[in-house]
Amino acid sequence: MEIRNTALYPDSGDRGKILIWAWGDDFDAFDDALGDHDLVREYDCLAQTGDRRLYAIVHIEDLKDGLPYPLLFENNGVVLDATATRDGFDMRVQFPSRESLRRYREGCKERGIPFRLRTLSEADGAMSDGASGVTDTQREALVCALELGYFDIPRQVTMDEVAGELAISTQAVSTRLRRGQQNLIRSL
Numbered sequence: 014m015e016i017r018n019t020a021l022y023p024d025s026g027d028r029g030k031i032l033i034w035a036w037g038d039d040f041d042a043f044d045d046a047l048g049d050h051d052l053v054r055e056y057d058c059l060a061q062t063g064d065r066r067l068y069a070i071v072h073i074e075d076l077k078d079g080l081p082y083p084l085l086f087e088n089n090g091v092v093l094d095a096t097a098t099r100d101g102f103d104m105r106v107q108f109p110s111r112e113s114l115r116r117y118r119e120g121c122k123e124r125g126i127p128f129r130l131r132t133l134s135e136a137d138g139a140m141s142d143g144a145s146g147v148t149d150t151q152r153e154a155l156v157c158a159l160e161l162g163y164f165d166i167p168r169q170v171t172m173d174e175v176a177g178e179l180a181i182s183t184q185a186v187s188t189r190l191r192r193g194q195q196n197l198i199r200s201l
Contacts (some may be wrong), residue, residue: 014043031072036065084120088113093146105146130200146200154179154186 014037023165047056052072060067070112083107085092090113094105116135121128147155157178162169176186 031070032059033068033070034065035068038064040066068169084117084124084126087120088117090114090117146196147193151189151196154189155193155197158186158190 014035015037016033037043044058047053047070054071056068056070058066059069084090089109091107092104093107105127106117108117118128118130120126123156158164158170158175161175161178163172163175172186172190173183176183179186
């Protein structure tokens with residue numbers, strides 16, 4: 014079975030609800046595991062399409078001090094992607110400011126929640142779309158390059174020409190294209 018987090022949000026009080034897509038060939042065992050899991054208060058299969066199911070899972074309230082989501086909500090963090098393992102959470106989160114991130118980190122420390130920052134990046138003046146992680150400026154560069162024929166074989170334009178069309182430096186185009194492609198591939 015494979016799962017992918019779709020959304021994480023407060024349910025009521027300090028409980029958190031997550032929406033996940035699960036797919037594979039043993040939903041009976043998956044449902045049994047959810048029902049037996051200590052952290053799961055309740056769950057519901059919301060939809061099924063082919064070999065995929067959408068689940069809503071509510072965590073139990075008693076463990077709120079050991080889980081990161083109440084802190085995320087308090088600090089206006091938006092979970093873009095998350096994976097839960099028996100070792101903890103691996104999340105890609107967008108905060109509105111570095112101050113919000115700092116408060117989140119301090120809250121984790123106070124509650125004994127392990128926190129390790131792997132990557133910190135600016136939104137580059139544009140919001141990321143949660144599905145692909147591509148910023149508006151990366152999307153603009155990718156679409157422009159595609160429309161001008163930069164990705165054609167053979168190439169119809171150079172990176173300098175794409176930069177000229179966008180009125181930015183060649184280095185900026187290169188960075189936006191590389192990061193945009195990385196984000197698209199990671200979202201698959």
